[in-house]
Amino acid sequence: CIRAMAERPALYRLLRLGDAVTLGLVAAVLATTTASAERTEVSNGADPSVVGKALAFQKENRTGVLRFEGRTRSLPGSDPALGGQLAAVISGSRIQILNRLTLDVVGTAPAFHPEAVAVSPAWLAYLTRYHGHYALKVRSVSRLGNPGKARKVAEASSPAVIGRPSIAKGRVAFTVSKRRSNTIRLVGLKSGKRRTLLRSRRAQLLSPSLLGRRLLYVKVSRGSQGPLASAPRALHQALMLRRVAGHGRGHRIYGRRGLDRRLWSTSLGPKRAYLTLLGGDGPRIVSVKR
Numbered sequence: 001c002i003r004a005m006a007e008r009p010a011l012y013r014l015l016r017l018g019d020a021v022t023l024g025l026v027a028a029v030l031a032t033t034t035a036s037a038e039r040t041e042v043s044n045g046a047d048p049s050v051v052g053k054a055l056a057f058q059k060e061n062r063t064g065v066l067r068f069e070g071r072t073r074s075l076p077g078s079d080p081a082l083g084g085q086l087a088a089v090i091s092g093s094r095i096q097i098l099n100r101l102t103l104d105v106v107g108t109a110p111a112f113h114p115e116a117v118a119v120s121p122a123w124l125a126y127l128t129r130y131h132g133h134y135a136l137k138v139r140s141v142s143r144l145g146n147p148g149k150a151r152k153v154a155e156a157s158s159p160a161v162i163g164r165p166s167i168a169k170g171r172v173a174f175t176v177s178k179r180r181s182n183t184i185r186l187v188g189l190k191s192g193k194r195r196t197l198l199r200s201r202r203a204q205l206l207s208p209s210l211l212g213r214r215l216l217y218v219k220v221s222r223g224s225q226g227p228l229a230s231a232p233r234a235l236h237q238a239l240m241l242r243r244v245a246g247h248g249r250g251h252r253i254y255g256r257r258g259l260d261r262r263l264w265s266t267s268l269g270p271k272r273a274y275l276t277l278l279g280g281d282g283p284r285i286v287s288v289k290r
Contacts, residue, residue, distance in 0.1 A: 038254065041274065042067075042285040048267040048274040049082045054100065055274070056080035056087060057285055064089045066100070073103060079114075083167060084121035086141070090114045095126055097144060107144035111137075116164035118172070123189055125153075125165040125172045132158035136165055136174055138189055153187045164265065168210035171244075173197070175205055175217075184208050184217060186244070198249065211268040214290075215244050218263045218275075237263045239275055241290060254288045 041048070045057040045065070054068040057080065064075030066087065077089025077096055086106075087098040095117055097107035109124060116127040124139045124147060135155045140148030156162050156176060163175035170190055176183050182205045184198040198205055203221035210216075219238045234257055242250025253273060256263065264276040264283075272287040 038275075038286040038288055039272075040284055041287050044282045045285050046276040046278070046283040047079060047265045048276065048285045049080055050267040050269040050274050051082040051084065051100070052270070054082055055285075056082050060282065066103070068100075075103070076105075079117055081117050081119045083119035086119050086121060088117050088119040088124060090117055090126075095124065097124065097141060097147075107141060107147055109139055109147045109150075118165040118167045120167040120170075122170065123167050123172070125167050127162060127164060127174075134160070134162040136162050136172070138172060153189075154185070163206060163208075166208050166210045168212065171210065173208040173210050173215065175208060177204065184215070197244065207264060207266045209266045209268040209273075210244065211270070213244050214241060214268060215250070216241050216266050216268040216273050218266060219249065220263070235259055239263060239266065239273060239288065241268075241273065253290060 041055065042057055044060050047058050049056040054066065056064065056066045058064050058078055062078040064077050064080035066073050066075055075087065075089050077091035079090045081088045082100060085100050087100045089096050093111060095109045095111050095114060096105050097119065098104065099106050111126050111128060113128050113130045114126050115129050118125045122140065122142050124141045126137055128135045135152055137150045137152050139150050153172060154162055154174060159179055161177045165172050165174045171186055171188050173184060173186050176185060180201060182200050183196050184205050186195045186197050197215060203219050206218040206220065208215055208217040217240050219240050221236050237256045238252045239254040240250045241253050242248065261280055262278040264278050267274040271290060273290055274285060274287045277284055277286055
C-alpha cells in the first residue's frame with residue numbers, strides 16, 4: 001500500500017465516506033497537525049506492526065522488513081505482521097509464518113488472493129479479495145507445522161469493503177465500510193461471539209489495532225460550516241484510542257486537518273501508537289505517545 005493508491009484500489013477505497021469524501025475534495029485546505037507530537041520511525045515505509053521493541057513494515061517496493069535490536073532484516077514476503085514470537089508475510093498465494101527471532105519458516109497456510117494478514121501466538125487471520133468479494137478468514141496456529149482449517153468470520157461484496165484485521169487475546173478486530181454506515185467489529189475466535197465496537201453514518205472508521213484492553217483506530221470526518229460557505233468542508237483525520245470494553249469514541253491522540261497527509265494503517269505498542277502517513281514526498285511511519 002505504498003507506491004500509489006491505484007496499485008491497491010480496493011484497500012484504498014476505505015478512505016471514502018461512502019461516496020462523499022474523495023481525495024480531491026479538500027486538496028486546497030491547509031493541513032494542521034494537532035494533539036501529540038509525531039516522531040518519524042521510518043521514511044518511505046508503511047503498514048507498521050509492533051511487538052515490544054520490534055517493528056515490521058513494508059518498503060516502497062512492498063518488501064517486508066523487520067527492525068529489532070538495531071538490526072534491519074528483509075522478510076520473505078509483503079504485508080508483514082508480528083504477534084508474540086511469530087511473524088507472518090504474504091508470499092504469492094500463501095502466507096508464511098516465521099520465527100520472529102531467527103526468521104526461520106515454521107509454518108505455511110494457503111490463501112486465495114490475500115491482501116492483509118495478522119498473527120498472534122495462537123491465531124492467524126487474513127483478508128482475501130477476488131472480483132470484488134472480500135473474505136476474512138482465521139486459522140489456529142497452535143500447531144505451527146499444521147495450521148488449523150480455515151474458518152470464515154466475515155465476508156462482504158463491493159461496494160462494501162472489509163479492512164485489514166488485528167488480533168489480540170483471541171479476538172479479531174476489523175472494519176466493514178458501506179455506503180451508509182461504517183463499523184469496527186470484534187469477533188471472539190473461540191466463542192464466536194460478535195460485537196460492534198463502533199458505528200458511524202458520518203465518519204469513516206479505519207485501521208483498528210488491538211493491544212490488551214485497548215483499541216486504536218483512525219476516524220475521518222468532515223467539519224461543519226455555515227449555509228453561505230462556498231469552500232468544501234474541511235476534512236478532519238484523527239487517531240483515536242479507547243478501551244475495548246468501553247463505550248463512545250475514545251480520545252484523540254493525534255490529528256490532521258486536510259489531505260496533504262492521509263492517516264492510514266496503525267499498530268499499537270505498549271507506550272506509543274504507530275501510524276502510516278500517506279502523501280507528501282512519500283509514505284512514512286510515525287509514532288505518538290499513547
